[in-house]
Amino acid sequence: MSRNGGGPRVTRQEWIKYAALLVLAVVAFGVAALALMNPRGVGEPAGLLPSGPVPGPTAYAAAAGAPAPAEATVAGTATAGATVAATAATVPAGQPKIELPARPVLLILGDSYTAGTGAGREDQGWAYDVARTLGYPSNIDGLGGTGFAWGGGAQDDGGREYEVRLREISRDRRFVPNLLILQGGQNDAQLNDPDELKAATAQTIEAARRFWPGIQVVVLGPSAPQPLADTLRGANTAVRAGAALAKAPFIDAYEAPWFTAANSPGFNADGAHPNTAGHAYLAQKFLESWAALTK
Structure with a gap:
């Protein structure tokens, strides 16, 4: 119905209907907006994690641009798992650990193996490889024919046992190590006296601790390519x-063993010493063990 020829007249009932429709439209718009902001549902709080399984430490580290934890890396590769198993056999259970100093200074002392005998060049010896890899200020003292109890010479008459050499090094106050690797035992096998060798090894370690209070000592036992390795069990x-x-x-x-009948031909220089590849292999195996011992 119209009035005075104008537009259609809107009754009171129609105004109420239009107002109700407007209210419903506003409510519907609000619900839609809330749903878009929270896809889990209107009554469910929005979370920080995506749906599905919660990602582990590796996933979070990768998302943040940080390196994955060592545990996750080891668990994720078959090669790393094999390395851990090999290292566990090299470092017996219950071993003391090494707590790395804030500023490590390393001394490696041993026999002809530490001197690099058998490698193409002296600096291709296992001890030099280890020192380069660790990157610590280092001193390498290798002397063929010596040991914990064997002083060198044809009849153990050289007087160059490890303790003697450590004492001489300690007199130079310009070099003060806080980490010591003692390698050897091959030449001590000539003694054929286990009790003397045991006592000499312990005495050498204790002497180093007197010379450099607080020094931490790691002993790398005898090793050699086969068949020489077979003679080293007692030592x-x-x-x-x-x-x-x-x-x-x-x-x-x-006991690991590092040198086996299978790999010795490729690592043997002269029947008694490793070649360049053998020294690199020794360095690799040592560093695996070092990683298991340090914290």
Whole structure:
């Protein structure tokens, strides 16, 4: 119905209907907006994690641009798992650990292996490889024919046992190590006296601790390519016992074993020493054990 020829007249009932429709439209718009902001549902609080399984530490580290934790990396690769298994065999359970100083200074002392004998160049020896990899200020003292109890010379008459050499190094106050790696035992096998070798090993470790209070000592037992390795069981047992007596970590290359009948031909230089590849292999195996011992 119209009035005075104008537009259609809107009754009171129609105004009420239009107002109700407007209210319903506003409510519907609000619900839609809330749903868009929270896809989980109107009554469910929005979370920070995506739906599905909660990602583990590796996923979070990758998302944040940070390196994955070592545990996640090891668990994720078959090769790393094999490395851990090999290292566990090299470092017996219950070994003392090494707590790395804030500023490590390293001394590696040993026999002809530490001197790099058998490698193409001296600096291709295992000890030099290790020192380069660790990157610490280092001193490498290798002398062929010597040991914990064997002083060198054809009849053990050289007077160059490890303790003697450590004492001489300690007199130079310009070099003060706080980490010591003692490698050896091959030449001590000539003694054929396990008790003497055990005592000499423990005494050498304790002497180092007197010369450099607070120094941490790791012992790397005897090793050699086959068939020479077969003759080192007694010396290895004695050196290991001496290290245990002095409560020093012992890396057991013999029992692992690092050198086997299968790999020795490729690592053998002269029947007694590793070649360049053998020294690189020794360095690799040592560093695996070092990683298991340090914290």
